[in-house]
Amino acid sequence: MKIIVLGSGYVGLVTGVCFADKGHKVYSLDINAEKVKKINSGKSPIFEPGLEELLKKNLENGNFKASLSNDFYFKNISTDISFICVPTPSREDGSIDLKFIEKAAEDLAKYVKKIKDYHVVTVKSTVVPSTTDKTVLSILKKSGKKIGEDFGLCMNPEFLREGSAVGDFLHPDKIVLGSYDDRSASILEKVYESWSKNIPRIKTNLRTAEMIKYAQNSFLATKISFINEIANMCRKMGIDAKQVSYAVGLDNRINPQFLNFGVGFGGSCFPKDVKALIAASEKSGFEPKLLKSVIHVNEKQPLEALKMAENIEGKTVSILGLAFKPNTDDIREAPSIKLIQELKKHNVTIQAYDPQATENMKTLFPDINYTESPLDALKNSDICFVMTEWEEIKNLKPEDFLNSMRNPVIIDGRRAFNPEAKKKAGIDYKAIGYGTYEED
Numbered sequence: 001m002k003i004i005v006l007g008s009g010y011v012g013l014v015t016g017v018c019f020a021d022k023g024h025k026v027y028s029l030d031i032n033a034e035k036v037k038k039i040n041s042g043k044s045p046i047f048e049p050g051l052e053e054l055l056k057k058n059l060e061n062g063n064f065k066a067s068l069s070n071d072f073y074f075k076n077i078s079t080d081i082s083f084i085c086v087p088t089p090s091r092e093d094g095s096i097d098l099k100f101i102e103k104a105a106e107d108l109a110k111y112v113k114k115i116k117d118y119h120v121v122t123v124k125s126t127v128v129p130s131t132t133d134k135t136v137l138s139i140l141k142k143s144g145k146k147i148g149e150d151f152g153l154c155m156n157p158e159f160l161r162e163g164s165a166v167g168d169f170l171h172p173d174k175i176v177l178g179s180y181d182d183r184s185a186s187i188l189e190k191v192y193e194s195w196s197k198n199i200p201r202i203k204t205n206l207r208t209a210e211m212i213k214y215a216q217n218s219f220l221a222t223k224i225s226f227i228n229e230i231a232n233m234c235r236k237m238g239i240d241a242k243q244v245s246y247a248v249g250l251d252n253r254i255n256p257q258f259l260n261f262g263v264g265f266g267g268s269c270f271p272k273d274v275k276a277l278i279a280a281s282e283k284s285g286f287e288p289k290l291l292k293s294v295i296h297v298n299e300k301q302p303l304e305a306l307k308m309a310e311n312i313e314g315k316t317v318s319i320l321g322l323a324f325k326p327n328t329d330d331i332r333e334a335p336s337i338k339l340i341q342e343l344k345k346h347n348v349t350i351q352a353y354d355p356q357a358t359e360n361m362k363t364l365f366p367d368i369n370y371t372e373s374p375l376d377a378l379k380n381s382d383i384c385f386v387m388t389e390w391e392e393i394k395n396l397k398p399e400d401f402l403n404s405m406r407n408p409v410i411i412d413g414r415r416a417f418n419p420e421a422k423k424k425a426g427i428d429y430k431a432i433g434y435g436t437y438e439e440d
């Protein structure tokens with residue numbers, strides 16, 4: 001099939017490259033000329049395992065091509081379906097900002113007006129319920145063309161995790177196919193025809209598809225804030241939360257995933273999506289008290305790490321891990337940002353290390369010391385905060401801390417280490433969720 005993907009960001013690029021790899025002909029559009037050039041030269045603008053290899057392969061076999069949006073629309077190339085994969089940022093009050101969605105819909109309205117064949121517009125970006133059937137549809141109708149006859153409309157949310165997005169796209173747990181009518185649905189279904197027949201296809205209306213995405217992300221965020229709250233209690237009560245979360249996760253009704261406690265969830269999705277759902281719900285007349293608490297707990301969680309450090313005034317502090325999670329260079333809403341902001345109030349010298357996210361962090365904090373290795377970050381520091389559980393960081397031995405730091409104090413925000421091993425070696429080890437009777 002011939003497919004347009006609007007937006008060559010994280011979701012758009014993965015979507016476009018994976019569709020191309022499944023044999024579709026993909027036109028990946030973006031408004032940023034430099035990005036388009038980079039993509040067409042086989043370089044991925046984002047760090048995502050496996051993506052660059054697939055990009056190169058599909059550029060070579062001609063299934064994938066990036067274009068500047070205006071250049072593409074000018075050519076009047078007919079296609080079967082388009083996927084809107086543009087960002088949906090938060091406004092100051094947490095509600096969703098639809099300006100990029102509206103612009104994409106306006107471009108597609110002009111496109112639909114020009115082409116002769118039936119075309120299905122699909123929203124893949126995460127949008128609050130009623131965005132597709134109200135906002136997007138009303139803009140598309142301005143083309144003068146008729147929904148159902150000239151064009152169709154679908155909503156097809158993504159459930160990609162950064163760091164495993166390619167695998168998630170090609171082997172999903174489910175495919176949610178929200179559609180305006182059967183004709184639109186049949187085209188979207190055809191796009192996913194070559195995915196395994198064992199993957200459940202959930203056919204819904206447009207609003208339900210939009211809500212599934214929010215409900216899912218909100219539930220996962222709730223699970224994290226829940227276990228973080230339990231972990232905070234455990235530390236105060238002299239209990240190791242690791243055993244608690246492990247045992248609780250063994251109940252089939254709960255499952256072990258997303259029960260890792262720590263400094264809180266970050267990234268471009270959970271914080272933004274939960275806030276957007278709260279705002280949309282309040283607008284509809286319902287106050288979601290549980291979700292508000294999920295955000296509240298999460299915003300305070302990085303500070304739990306700071307609370308464990310006694311007297312940081314004027315000290316040299318090392319931070320291991322800056323990205324919001326391992327295997328990504330993404331620092332959006334990373335708990336490390338809140339920690340650094342707080343530390344800066346205490347006249348500390350910061351030495352930070354991350355295998356991928358340093359360049360991004362430099363744009364926010366150009367004035368802290370970034371190091372090339374974890375050992376350089378630890379050198380002569382008084383306190384070490386572990387903020388992201390990269391394998392490289394988890395593999396550090398007690399000697400690495402003992403030989404590099406002044407009087408090693410580790411504050412483990414991700415339970416990257418075995419407490420006993422570090423304590424046995426004479427390190428003052430503290431961690432979120434790690435309480436012991438001795439501290440009573």
Ligand code: UGA
Pocket residue numbers: 126158159160161162163217220224257258259260261262263264265266267268269270273324325
């Ligand atoms: C998340 C969802 O997992 C994807 O399914 C969804 O498609 C995506 O958002 C999105 O909406 O686009 P992602 O933001 O890449 O994916 O990251 P996750 O792996 O879900 O982690 C999110 C945050 O939660 C990270 O900061 C991570 O450290 C934290 N986390 C995760 C915990 O603190 N504990 C856990 O047990 C799991």
